[in-house]
Amino acid sequence: MTEDKSGKSKHEQNVKRNRVFILGAGFSAAAGVPLTSTLLEKTMAKFSSESPGLFARVDDYAKECTENTDGKVDYSVVDFSSLCTFLEYIELSEYGGGERWKDAGSREKLALRFYLAKTIAEHTPSESDLPVLYEEFASQLHERDIVISFNWDCLLEVALHKLGKPYTYNNFGDNSSIKLGKLHGSINWCLDAPTNHLGTPVNTLAWQSLRLTEGMLDTEIYHTPALLKYRTWGRYTDLGEVEPFLVLPGYGKAFDVRFNAVLWYKTEVVFSLTHDVYIIGLSLAPDDFFIRCFFLSSLPFIDSYSGVEGRQIYIINPDPNCESNYEFVRSKGHAKLLKEPFSMEHVDFMKERLKNT
Numbered sequence: 001m002t003e004d005k006s007g008k009s010k011h012e013q014n015v016k017r018n019r020v021f022i023l024g025a026g027f028s029a030a031a032g033v034p035l036t037s038t039l040l041e042k043t044m045a046k047f048s049s050e051s052p053g054l055f056a057r058v059d060d061y062a063k064e065c066t067e068n069t070d071g072k073v074d075y076s077v078v079d080f081s082s083l084c085t086f087l088e089y090i091e092l093s094e095y096g097g098g099e100r101w102k103d104a105g106s107r108e109k110l111a112l113r114f115y116l117a118k119t120i121a122e123h124t125p126s127e128s129d130l131p132v133l134y135e136e137f138a139s140q141l142h143e144r145d146i147v148i149s150f151n152w153d154c155l156l157e158v159a160l161h162k163l164g165k166p167y168t169y170n171n172f173g174d175n176s177s178i179k180l181g182k183l184h185g186s187i188n189w190c191l192d193a194p195t196n197h198l199g200t201p202v203n204t205l206a207w208q209s210l211r212l213t214e215g216m217l218d219t220e221i222y223h224t225p226a227l228l229k230y231r232t233w234g235r236y237t238d239l240g241e242v243e244p245f246l247v248l249p250g251y252g253k254a255f256d257v258r259f260n261a262v263l264w265y266k267t268e269v270v271f272s273l274t275h276d277v278y279i280i281g282l283s284l285a286p287d288d289f290f291i292r293c294f295f296l297s298s299l300p301f302i303d304s305y306s307g308v309e310g311r312q313i314y315i316i317n318p319d320p321n322c323e324s325n326y327e328f329v330r331s332k333g334h335a336k337l338l339k340e341p342f343s344m345e346h347v348d349f350m351k352e353r354l355k356n357t
Helices: 010-017 025-031 036-050 052-065 080-096 107-122 132-139 155-163 253-272 289-296 299-304 344-355
Strands: 020-023 146-149 178-182 185-191 221-223 244-246 277-280 313-316 335-338
Touching: 025 132, 025 155, 036 052, 036 080, 036 107, 052 080, 052 107, 080 107, 107 185, 107 244, 132 155, 132 344, 146 253, 155 178, 178 185, 178 253, 185 253, 253 289, 277 344, 289 299
Parallel strands: 020 146, 020 277, 146 178, 277 313, 313 335
Antiparallel strands: 185 221, 185 244
16 A cells, blocks of 8 residues: 555545534524524514414414413424424324325425525525635535535535535535535425425426435435525515425424435445544434434444544534533543534634644
């Protein structure tokens, strides 16, 4: 095996350049993208003003699931996961009675997704307002990096587009693009070919296929860069062409993730081809079973995948619960917990570590 002057094999050099970045809500927080604790309240305010009739139905369901039958729902304290689970039950009832709106979900759930996505888009900085932190983070990414995101927002896409860096959502064999696997969906994705309110196929936003049906899946997912710009959202309403594919929390998640299962599979195997792992702003709540299972089947064994020594996991998160939430991997001795909000210091560290490979 060939070696350079420092004695490092070409294989070792190549592997050490390949990194995995795992993004949670805390990654986008410094840009002003709402965290879960405030997102529902902002979403329901927009929902009620733009679609009052449909909002009233969802609001009634919220009263039922919170046992609040005689007053206004305070969405700042409503448990997001519980509301989504209740809407999943309503969809189940409609399905059993032959009244389900469409395969993608009930009217109430689809409308909620639309206003969640629109709210996120409204609070995501444009290219001209993008904080330096995210531009610098995107600038140090290279085509052999893999980003796994559990966020719905398109903050990273905005940064990459501004820098002219190509990225791909699905083609992990593309050696010219940064790989971005969004396991919880994205505000600029839709499930199945887009249609208008009457169910007629339409494509005013240049939707492109993720090509998931070229594998084992039966239903395609489409994406469009047009929805990275918030002004685009003003031309569309709920239950029409823009029908964001978002994997919602709660028990319905078990059904939603089947539509992008290929991406979960592809990202699970990336650790055999990469080296350092950066987990940014992902608290890993004990009840987030799918993410925990994803990590349990990979992170504890991460030092043995590539055969190259010195691999390290960096967990960047100020949440005090991270210590216990990540104990299953910290106990293996190759994970460092940095109990700090994501900042430029971390980006500089990434750059320096990459330079020294």
